[in-house]
Amino acid sequence: MRCMSSDPHYKQVQTLLQASLPEGGVIADAAGLRPYECDGLTAIRQQPWLVVLPETEAQVAAVLRICREHDVPIVPRGAGTGLSGGARPHARGVVLSLAKMNQIIEVDAHNCVARVQAGVRNLAISEAASAHGLYYAPDPSSQIACSIGGNVAENSGGVHCLKYGLTVHNVIGARVLTSTGQCLELGGKVYDAPGLDLLAVLCGSEGMLGVITEVTVTLLPRPPAVAVLLAAFGDVEAGAAAVANIIGQGIIPAGMEMMDKLAVQAAEQFAHAGYPLDAAAILLIELDGCDEEIDHVCNTVQRLLETAGAYQVQVARDQADQQRLWKGRKSAFPAVGRLAPDYYCMDGTIPRRRLGEMLRAIEELSREYQLPVANVFHAGDGNLHPLILFDANIPGQLENTEEMGGKILELCVAMGGTVTGEHGVGVEKLDQMCVQFSATELTQFHGLKAAWDPAGLLNPDKGIPTLTRCGELGGMHVRQGQLPHPDLERF
Amino acid sequence: MSNLLTQAGTQLSEQVQAAKAAGRRLIINGSGSKRGWLPNFGDANGELLSTSEVRGIVAYEPEELVVTALAGTPIRELEMTLAQQDQMLAFEPPQFYAQGTVGGMISSGLSGPSRPWFGSVRDALLGISLVNGAGECLNFGGQVMKNVAGYDVSRLVAGAFGALGVVTAASLRVQPRHQQQQTLHLEMNCAAAVRFCRSLAQQYNPVTGTWWHDGVLSIRLGGSEAAVSASVQKLGGQAANVGTLWQDIRDHKHEFFKASLQVGAHQPSAPLKLCRVILPPAAPQDLPGVEAASLAVEWAGGLRWLWHDEPQQVRAWAESVGGWVWVLGEAASALGNLSREHLALMTEIKKAFDPAHLFVSPLNFAVVETADEPAHAH
Ligand SMILES: Cc1cc2nc3c(=O)[nH]c(=O)nc-3n(C[C@H](O)[C@H](O)[C@H](O)COP(=O)(O)OP(=O)(O)OC[C@H]3O[C@@H](n4cnc5c(N)ncnc54)[C@H](O)[C@@H]3O)c2cc1C
Numbered sequence: 004m005r006c007m008s009s010d011p012h013y014k015q016v017q018t019l020l021q022a023s024l025p026e027g028g029v030i031a032d033a034a035g036l037r038p039y040e041c042d043g044l045t046a047i048r049q050q051p052w053l054v055v056l057p058e059t060e061a062q063v064a065a066v067l068r069i070c071r072e073h074d075v076p077i078v079p080r081g082a083g084t085g086l087s088g089g090a091r092p093h094a095r096g097v098v099l100s101l102a103k104m105n106q107i108i109e110v111d112a113h114n115c116v117a118r119v120q121a122g123v124r125n126l127a128i129s130e131a132a133s134a135h136g137l138y139y140a141p142d143p144s145s146q147i148a149c150s151i152g153g154n155v156a157e158n159s160g161g162v163h164c165l166k167y168g169l170t171v172h173n174v175i176g177a178r179v180l181t182s183t184g185q186c187l188e189l190g191g192k193v194y195d196a197p198g199l200d201l202l203a204v205l206c207g208s209e210g211m212l213g214v215i216t217e218v219t220v221t222l223l224p225r226p227p228a229v230a231v232l233l234a235a236f237g238d239v240e241a242g243a244a245a246v247a248n249i250i251g252q253g254i255i256p257a258g259m260e261m262m263d264k265l266a267v268q269a270a271e272q273f274a275h276a277g278y279p280l281d282a283a284a285i286l287l288i289e290l291d292g293c294d295e296e297i298d299h300v301c302n303t304v305q306r307l308l309e310t311a312g313a314y315q316v317q318v319a320r321d322q323a324d325q326q327r328l329w330k331g332r333k334s335a336f337p338a339v340g341r342l343a344p345d346y347y348c349m350d351g352t353i354p355r356r357r358l359g360e361m362l363r364a365i366e367e368l369s370r371e372y373q374l375p376v377a378n379v380f381h382a383g384d385g386n387l388h389p390l391i392l393f394d395a396n397i398p399g400q401l402e403n404t405e406e407m408g409g410k411i412l413e414l415c416v417a418m419g420g421t422v423t424g425e426h427g428v429g430v431e432k433l434d435q436m437c438v439q440f441s442a443t444e445l446t447q448f449h450g451l452k453a454a455w456d457p458a459g460l461l462n463p464d465k466g467i468p469t470l471t472r473c474g475e476l477g478g479m480h481v482r483q484g485q486l487p488h489p490d491l492e493r494f
Numbered sequence: 495m496s497n498l499l500t501q502a503g504t505q506l507s508e509q510v511q512a513a514k515a516a517g518r519r520l521i522i523n524g525s526g527s528k529r530g531w532l533p534n535f536g537d538a539n540g541e542l543l544s545t546s547e548v549r550g551i552v553a554y555e556p557e558e559l560v561v562t563a564l565a566g567t568p569i570r571e572l573e574m575t576l577a578q579q580d581q582m583l584a585f586e587p588p589q590f591y592a593q594g595t596v597g598g599m600i601s602s603g604l605s606g607p608s609r610p611w612f613g614s615v616r617d618a619l620l621g622i623s624l625v626n627g628a629g630e631c632l633n634f635g636g637q638v639m640k641n642v643a644g645y646d647v648s649r650l651v652a653g654a655f656g657a658l659g660v661v662t663a664a665s666l667r668v669q670p671r672h673q674q675q676q677t678l679h680l681e682m683n684c685a686a687a688v689r690f691c692r693s694l695a696q697q698y699n700p701v702t703g704t705w706w707h708d709g710v711l712s713i714r715l716g717g718s719e720a721a722v723s724a725s726v727q728k729l730g731g732q733a734a735n736v737g738t739l740w741q742d743i744r745d746h747k748h749e750f751f752k753a754s755l756q757v758g759a760h761q762p763s764a765p766l767k768l769c770r771v772i773l774p775p776a777a778p779q780d781l782p783g784v785e786a787a788s789l790a791v792e793w794a795g796g797l798r799w800l801w802h803d804e805p806q807q808v809r810a811w812a813e814s815v816g817g818w819v820w821v822l823g824e825a826a827s828a829l830g831n832l833s834r835e836h837l838a839l840m841t842e843i844k845k846a847f848d849p850a851h852l853f854v855s856p857l858n859f860a861v862v863e864t865a866d867e868p869a870h871a872h
Contacts, residue, residue, distance in 0.1 A: 165639075195605075204649065212645075255670065293725070354558050386638075425640055444644070448644050455839065
C-alpha cells in the first residue's frame with residue numbers, strides 16, 4: 004500500500020476522486036479501510052487501495068469515469084453481507100460503496116411499485132410500503148442489513164421465494180451505469196420492456212456488468228391470513244417425502260424450510276423457539292391466503308405431514324407464535340455459529356427428490372473429514388445450506404473445510420443441480436464453476452461480460468473462472484484421480 | 495432421456511455450422527405462428543432453420559414442478575402433458591394459429607392474460623440449451639428453481655427473437671392448476687375499469703386476469719373453491735359462463751382483434767394498425783379521440799390494445815407516461831423506445847453470441863450503427 008500512496012499516478016487519481024466527491028467521500032487510511040477488507044465471507048480478506056462513498060448517481064458516474072481513464076479496477080459494494088466474497092476488494096482498486104445512496108425515491112401504490120436507490124436496505128422497502136398494505140416479497144435472512152442493489156447483483160432469495168420468486172421476479176426496473184460511461188434505464192413501471200432483457204441478466208451479475216444505482220421493485224398486497232406449521236420427524240427422509248406430497252397435492256406454501264438435528268438444537272438454544280430437541284429433522288411451513296381458505300389448506304397440510312410420518316405438528320395462528328417459530332430458523336446461521344469458532348456456509352441446489360441421498364453423502368464426508376455439519380435447507384426448492392463447523396486456528400482446518408465444501412458442491416452438480424442457489428460465485432466457488440460449465444460455456448460468459456465491460460474494470464477475477472484456472476485445476480483433479488464429471492449433462 | 499437432448503443439439507449445431515461454412519444466414523423458425531407480429535424483418539436472404547423436427551418432452555417431474563422440452567415441441571402438446579398432472583404453464587403462452595412451439599414461445603417472450611400475477615416466460619424459465627453463432631451447443635441454468643451460477647443467459651435469450659442463437663431445449667417451472675375458476679362481468683367505462691383494477695391489485699385476492707372492452711370489465715378469479723367464492727361475493731357483479739373468452743384473448747381470436755370489424759366501424763384516414771401499448775398500469779387512458787370499440791385493456795391496466803390510424807400519436811402518448819408501443823406488423827417497433835445506448839449494448843451482446851451475424855432476427859439492434867455517427871461514445 005505504501006508504494007501506491009507515493010506513486011504519482013495513484014496520487015493523481017486519488018486527488019481527482021476527492022475533488023469529485025463530498026467531504027469524507029474517499030477513505031484511504033488503514034483504520035478506515037479495515038471494515039471493507041471482506042464481506043460476509045470473512046475468511047477471505049484483502050485491503051483495498053481506496054474506498055469511495057458517492058452520494059448521487061452523478062458522483063458514481065464521475066468515479067467510473069476517473070477509474071476508466073486511469074485503468075483502475077472497481078469493486079461495487081452494498082452492505083457487505085454477501086457470502087461468496089463478491090465484494091472482496093482488489094488490491095489496486097477502489098471499493099465503490101453504494102451505502103450512502105439510501106433514499107426511497109417513491110412508493111407508488113397505484114402501480115404497486117417502489118423506486119429506491121441501490122443502497123436502501125431490503126427491509127426498509129417493506130416498512131415504507133406497509134402504510135399501503137403492501138410489501139416487497141423477497142426476504143433474505145440478512146434483510147435488516149443487505150441492500151437492494153446487492154440483492155439484485157446476487158439475485159437473492161429468501162424463505163418466501165418458493166411461492167413469490169427470487170429478486171429477478173420482483174424487480175421491474177433499474178438504472179445502471181456501465182464502465183464505458185453509459186447510464187442505462189432498464190425496464191420501468193411496466194411489465195415487459197423492449198429488446199433484449201438486460202434487466203434479467205443484470206440480476207445475479209455480481210457487480211461484474213454494471214453499477215446499479217436505482218431499482219424499481221414490485222410490491223404485493225399482504226395476505227390477510229397466515230398459518231405457520233412446525234412438524235417434527237424421526238428421520239430426514241420422511242420430512243423430504245412430506246415436502247413432495249404437499250407440492251404433489253397442488254399446494255405451494257409461502258415458505259417451506261427444513262433443519263436437521265444439529266441445526267434444530269443450535270437454533271433452540273439460541274432463540275427458544277420451542278423446537279422439539281429430539282427430532283431428526285423439522286419442517287417449518289408457512290401457508291397464506293384469504294381468511295376463507297386458510298383453515299382448509301391448513302388441515303390438508305397437517306394431514307399430509309402426519310401421513311408422511313410427522314410425530315408432532317404444531318400450528319401457529321397468531322402472529323406472536325408465528326414469529327417465535329420463524330425466529331429459530333432466521334437465526335439459524337448465528338446460532339450454529341456459536342457451536343464452533345468458525346462455520347462455513349454452503350449453498351448448492353439439487354432436485355428435491357435427491358435430498359435423502361445428498362444428506363447421506365454429506366454425513367459420510369463429515370465423518371471422513373471429522374468436521375460436524377448442521378443442515379438448513381430451503382426444502383421447497385432444493386436449496387441446501389450445509390454449515391460446516393471448524394476452527395480456523397487449528398492449522399489445516401480451513402483448507403480441509405474448503406475441500407470438503409468443494410466436494411459437496413461437486414456432488415450437487417453431479418445430481419443435476421448447481422453450485423450456488425442464491426449466494427453467488429464470487430471468489431469462493433470459482434473452482435466449482437469449472438465443474439459445472441464447459442470451456443465453451445465459460446467463454447460465452449466472458450464474451451457477455453466483455454460486451455458490457457470491454458476493459459474488464461468491474462469486479463475483475465470474480466464470478467467466472469478463466470480457462471487457464473480451470474485447466475490447471477483439471478490437471479490437478481486428474482492427478483488426484485477425481486476429475487468430477489467433466490461432460491455431465493445438466494438437463 | 496438426455497440422449498434426445500444431445501441428438502437435438504447435434505442436429506441443429508450441424509445445420510448452423512453448415513450455414514456458417516457456406517456463408518448463408520439463418521432465420522430461426524418454429525412453426526411460424528408469430529408471423530403476423532413480425533412479417534417483414536431483416537434481409538430476405540436468410541435461409542429458414544426450422545426447429546419443428548426437434549420435438550418431445552425430455553423430462554417431467556411433477557413433484558419438482560419442472561418440465562424440460564425440446565424446442566419444436568408444440569405448446570399444445572406440452573400443455574396437455576402438464577394438464578394430466580393438474581399442472582400448467584402459468585404465463586399462458588399465446589398460441590396463434592394453435593400451433594406455437596416451445597422454442598418460439600421462449601424466443602418471442604410473449605405471455606397471456608395472467609402476466610401480472612404469474613409472471614412471463616422468462617420468469618418461468620429455469621434453463622436452456624442453445625446453439626450459438628459458432629455452432630456450439632451450450633447449456634445455461636438447469637432444472638432447479640434456484641441457480642445463480644454464471645450470468646443468467648437463459649432469461650436473456652427469452653424474448654430475444656432468435657438474435658442470440660437457436661434454442662434447442664428449455665426447462666420451465668410449472669404451477670398447479672387452479673381448483674376453481676370463475677369470471678365476473680362488471681359494466682363500467684374504461685377510466686373506471688382501470689381504477690377498479692388498480693384497487694384490486696392493492697388487495698389480496700385471487701384475480702388471475704382482467705379484460706375490459708366495450709363497456710364491460712371481465713375479471714377472472716382462480717384458486718381454491720373457498721377463495722374464489724369468497725371473492726365472487728365480495729366483488730359482486732355477474733358470474734358468467736364465458737366459454738373460451740380467455741383463450742380467445744390470449745390467442746387473438748377475440749372479435750376485437752379482427753381488423754375487418756374495426757374498419758367497418760370507422761372511417762379511418764389510413765389503414766388501422768393494432769398497437770400493443772405497455773404502460774404503467776395505473777396510467778389514465780387519456781389519449782384523445784379513441785373510441786371505446788377500438789380499445790381493450792388487459793393486465794389490470796398494464797397492457798392496452800388500440801386500433802389506430804396514426805401509431806405515431808399512440809407512441810408519443812405512451813412514451814410520455816413511461817410506456818412503449820409495439821405496432822403489430824412493424825418489426826422495427828418491437829424495439830420500442832430504446833435509446834442508442836441500449837441498442838449499442840444489445841449489438842455488442844449479439845456479437846458476443848453471434849459474431850458473424852449468422853442469425854437474422856426481427857430484433858435488429860445494429861440499425862443504429864449504420865446511421866450517422868457510431869453509437870458508442872468514449
Ligand atoms: C446472516 C446472513 C444471512 C443471509 N441470508 C441470505 C438469504 O436468506 N438469501 C440470500 O439470497 N442471501 C443471503 N445472505 C447473503 C447476502 O445477504 C445477499 O447476497 C445480499 O443480497 C447481499 O447484499 P449486500 O448489499 O450486502 O451486497 P454486498 O455483499 O455488498 O455485495 C454482493 C455483490 O453484489 C455486488 N453489488 C453490491 N451492490 C451493487 C450495486 N449497487 N451494483 C452492482 N453490484 C453491486 C458486489 O460487487 C458483490 O459482488 C445472507 C447473508 C448473511 C450474512
